[in-house]
Amino acid sequence: MIQVLISGLFLGGVYALLAVGLSLAFGIMGVLNLAHGSLAVLGAILYKKSLVLYPFSPWFFCVLAAPIFLCLGFILHLTIVAPFRNLSLSASVVASLIASLGVALILEDLFVWWQGWEPISTYFSFPIFNLLGLKIPGLRAVLMGTAAITIGLSTLFLKKTDRGRSMRALAQDRETASLYGIHPGITSMSALGLAAMLAGLAGIFYSALYPLGPRDGLDLTLKALFIVVAGGMGNLRGPAVTGLLLGLIESFAGFFFTYTSTDTMVYSLLVIYLVVKRGRRRQ
Amino acid sequence: MKTLKQNAWLLSLVTILTFGIVFVLAGSPWAEPPKEIRIGATVSMSGKFSTEVGPFKQLMDAYAAEINAQGGIYVKGTGSRLPVRFIVYDDKSDGPTARKFYERLISVDKADILLGPYSSPVTFAASLAAEENKVPFIAICANSHKIYNRGFQWIVCVIDKAPLYTHRYWDMIQAEAQAKTVAFVVEDTLHPQGVYRGAKKLSETAGLKEVLLKVLPADTHDFTAAIVKIQEASPDIVFVSANVPFSIAFMRQARELGLNPKEFHVIHHGGVFKKGLGAGAEGVVGQSYWTEGMNYGHPEQFVAVMERSGISLDDFPWAPAYMMAFEVATQAIERAGSLDKKKLMATLKKLKVMTIGGVVSFAENGVGTINTYPSQIIDGKYHIIWPPQVATTGHRYPGL
Numbered sequence: 001m002i003q004v005l006i007s008g009l010f011l012g013g014v015y016a017l018l019a020v021g022l023s024l025a026f027g028i029m030g031v032l033n034l035a036h037g038s039l040a041v042l043g044a045i046l047y048k049k050s051l052v053l054y055p056f057s058p059w060f061f062c063v064l065a066a067p068i069f070l071c072l073g074f075i076l077h078l079t080i081v082a083p084f085r086n087l088s089l090s091a092s093v094v095a096s097l098i099a100s101l102g103v104a105l106i107l108e109d110l111f112v113w114w115q116g117w118e119p120i121s122t123y124f125s126f127p128i129f130n131l132l133g134l135k136i137p138g139l140r141a142v143l144m145g146t147a148a149i150t151i152g153l154s155t156l157f158l159k160k161t162d163r164g165r166s167m168r169a170l171a172q173d174r175e176t177a178s179l180y181g182i183h184p185g186i187t188s189m190s191a192l193g194l195a196a197m198l199a200g201l202a203g204i205f206y207s208a209l210y211p212l213g214p215r216d217g218l219d220l221t222l223k224a225l226f227i228v229v230a231g232g233m234g235n236l237r238g239p240a241v242t243g244l245l246l247g248l249i250e251s252f253a254g255f256f257f258t259y260t261s262t263d264t265m266v267y268s269l270l271v272i273y274l275v276v277k278r279g280r281r282r283q
Numbered sequence: 284m285k286t287l288k289q290n291a292w293l294l295s296l297v298t299i300l301t302f303g304i305v306f307v308l309a310g311s312p313w314a315e316p317p318k319e320i321r322i323g324a325t326v327s328m329s330g331k332f333s334t335e336v337g338p339f340k341q342l343m344d345a346y347a348a349e350i351n352a353q354g355g356i357y358v359k360g361t362g363s364r365l366p367v368r369f370i371v372y373d374d375k376s377d378g379p380t381a382r383k384f385y386e387r388l389i390s391v392d393k394a395d396i397l398l399g400p401y402s403s404p405v406t407f408a409a410s411l412a413a414e415e416n417k418v419p420f421i422a423i424c425a426n427s428h429k430i431y432n433r434g435f436q437w438i439v440c441v442i443d444k445a446p447l448y449t450h451r452y453w454d455m456i457q458a459e460a461q462a463k464t465v466a467f468v469v470e471d472t473l474h475p476q477g478v479y480r481g482a483k484k485l486s487e488t489a490g491l492k493e494v495l496l497k498v499l500p501a502d503t504h505d506f507t508a509a510i511v512k513i514q515e516a517s518p519d520i521v522f523v524s525a526n527v528p529f530s531i532a533f534m535r536q537a538r539e540l541g542l543n544p545k546e547f548h549v550i551h552h553g554g555v556f557k558k559g560l561g562a563g564a565e566g567v568v569g570q571s572y573w574t575e576g577m578n579y580g581h582p583e584q585f586v587a588v589m590e591r592s593g594i595s596l597d598d599f600p601w602a603p604a605y606m607m608a609f610e611v612a613t614q615a616i617e618r619a620g621s622l623d624k625k626k627l628m629a630t631l632k633k634l635k636v637m638t639i640g641g642v643v644s645f646a647e648n649g650v651g652t653i654n655t656y657p658s659q660i661i662d663g664k665y666h667i668i669w670p671p672q673v674a675t676t677g678h679r680y681p682g683l
Contacts, residue, residue, distance in 0.1 A: 001511070003511050004508055008507075112329070117337070121535065125538075140539070209535070209536065210504040251505060251507055253508070254503075254505065
């Protein structure tokens with residue numbers, strides 16, 4: 001039972017990491033980046049490829065991969081956000097959405113070409129700890145801790161640094177923030193860089209335990225979007241908590257019911273939650 | 284005016300006669316004799332099965348090159364040896380796509396004989412094209428009973444039916460008498476389900492008790508709940524009936540969560556599985572059609588074909604089954620002495636031929652006789668472990 005709990009928490013931690021990035025990009029730029037999950041798959045592929053050179057641990061590889069994904073986020077900004085900044089708000093949102101879908105599809109094809117249809121699977125042996133008679137799988141525990149630290153550092157960055165405060169200001173009121181000298185272009189580019197970094201790290205963590213397919217990117221985006229919708233668009237705490245809950249629900253649904261019921265249960269809960277939430281708001 | 288009408292009549296008559304002669308001659312004994320033997324097939328070069336058979340067009344071309352280097356296949360009816368040409372399309376691991384290409388192979392490419400695609404679901408769809416057009420179809424890695432219970436007359440399959448897929452493994456377990464209980468983890472798709480149904484009966488016959496059954500969707504990523512239940516049931520053998528991606532995911536988490544039965548049996552434990560698990564694959568038992576050291580038929584020809592194709596047996600363990608299908612097709616053409624489809628099919632039905640995997644013959648419904656041997660990954664290499672006359676090394680229980 002404790003293993004199911006830990007597994008659920010770990011899965012939730014990865015979901016949270018993934019969703020926090022998507023929420024960040026949406027909150028600050030109003031861009032729903034459909035290539036977000038593909039960046040996670042790219043993280044997994046890079047980790048798998050790196051293992052041929054040296055048996056990096058997933059957490060050590062994260063340190064190496066973080067700046068790469070930051071740069072990829074900047075490039076992504078130039079592709080799916082910057083070209084549409086002169087359009088009206090609604091037109092730019094639609095244009096960015098379609099552009100990011102295009103990027104996601106191109107990336108998927110590139111992944112298939114680059115590494116074939118083999119599952120992206122990395123094996124990293126790590127001991128099992130005995131804690132008060134309970135078997136704690138070390139890899140999951142350490143990865144869970146690393147995911148929590150990453151989310152914590154991202155939150156600190158947003159709250160305590162000038163760049164982070166600029167991002168939050170831009171998310172709250174773009175025009176007023178501009179009047180105070182915050183450059184929307186550079187700030188939103190930084191936000192997408194941070195979001196891409198979180199997606200890449202989530203992919204590395206995910207692949208350390210679960211195999212990913214080269215075309216799993218859009219599925220991951222959908223899952224992250226589900227968490228963001230349920231947890232609240234544009235904030236970090238909501239998606240982080242919802243991500244954890246989703247992981248726990250998935251794990252326990254597989255334990256108490258059948259695996260086939262997991263998705264049904266998860267999406268039914270989302271619909272119920274949204275209906276109740278919307279009902280309360282109307283009242 | 285009259286002359287113009289007469290000319291028009293004459294022209295029509297000549298045209299009709301010309302077409303008539305062409306049609307009659309095309310189907311008559313005076314038609315031009317065949318210059319080559321066209322073998323049609325699809326290969327899953329892309330899609331989920333590309334990990335299993337992706338580069339097998341190279342295998343087919345390598346076999347054709349080997350045969351053609353000896354002058355081709357002797358076809359008595361033509362009085363000469365004819366070169367072999369494989370016509371191959373990518374079915375994208377998809378049944379409807381495969382069926383479309385088999386229809387093309389029959390109608391456009393005029394294939395003389397067809398080799399089946401990989402997997403039961405894709406073969407199920409593709410074989411319809413062969414049956415409708417009455418073209419001999421040799422299925423390869425497709426042993427679900429659903430394919431052969433349809434009363435089709437134009438299909439044979441090299442391998443035995445799915446329920447018997449692991450019978451030699453259970454014979455070994457019974458003979459060794461060290462295991463008493465088994466837990467089954469089954470991927471909810473056609474072939475793994477078929478193998479499980481057979482394994483369940485065979486394990487009972489071998490005196491084992493099934494303590495747990497977990498049937499899981501093919502896209503399951505997190506197996507923690509299933510693994511916890513298996514730990515509670517504490518079986519001697521954990522039997523995983525699944526395709527490779529599923530098996531890798533399950534085994535990796537089983538290792539990580541410390542699941543430690545006497546033995547893991549994973550039906551598809553080929554090179555992709557071994558690479559995906561690294562050291563975690565050590566000791567795992569599975570099923571293989573052929574490993575080095577087996578001496579049925581002409582293994583040297585198979586080794587030459589593999590070398591020419593550049594395909595590694597470890598990475599693509601289904602290559603021997605394909606080789607057996609090539610051998611069956613070659614023998615059927617030679618013995619029929621003709622490329623006439625009816626004669627070819629009749630010859631196939633009563634064929635009994637030695638291949639690298641043993642003797643192949645076909646039951647009334649087309650099911651073949653080739654079966655896998657239990658093999659174990661020991662020091663990173665595959666070894667046949669049963670029966671003793673074929674085994675290349677002894678069986679070891681890793682969890683003992």
